[in-house]
Amino acid sequence: DTEVTQTPKHLVMGMTNKKSLKCEQHMGHRAMYWYKQKAKKPPELMFVYSYEKLSINESVPSRFSPECPNSSLLNLHLHALQPEDSALYLCASSPPGQIQFFGPGTRLTVL
């Protein structure tokens, strides 16, 4: 299985809602990543987990809360988002420091 899956594919939420994005991989990769991609822009790194521990946080606002409950799963908890947070959220995984495999992304709209 060489796939990174992300759910849901699309999400619409209000500014007061709490929601979560989910990412899963079964390639045995011990590094997992969250990226944010605005329309017509390149992906920007948000968080890196290595061996289930948060190793990089690119100064992301606290309304985004990552969680890595085990080596196959990565969540991104969302709370009190702003309309400007609307974007494609991409998950990736890799052996630590190696080539990254990306999921198809979750397209988030904040109303």
Place this chain on the structure above:
Amino acid sequence: DAKTTQPNSMESNEEEPVHLPCNHSTISGTDYIHWYRQLPSQGPEYVIHGLTSNVNNRMASLAIAEDRKSSTLILHRATLRDAAVYYCILRGGAGSYQLTFGKGTKLSVIP
């Protein structure tokens, strides 16, 4: 991170070779040159990477200048499926997690 410069867009005829250039004049001795591409409505996918020598794989070839200040991704026969945004990324040596995407080159393939 050292920066890369790519043309905003390029066009190619189907079944013809495509040469996608990338300048990286501030590359350090330990930086690897990575190429990823992002097809419409998909996450990025790895294409190829190299350090000093030219590299070939089933998807493409990577030609690296002798001074390493530039590189060229070569698609030997463009197909419609190759229409994508191609990102040239410099990545530190072993253990480096970050992929810093530049603006990339949007490749259009004309039937």
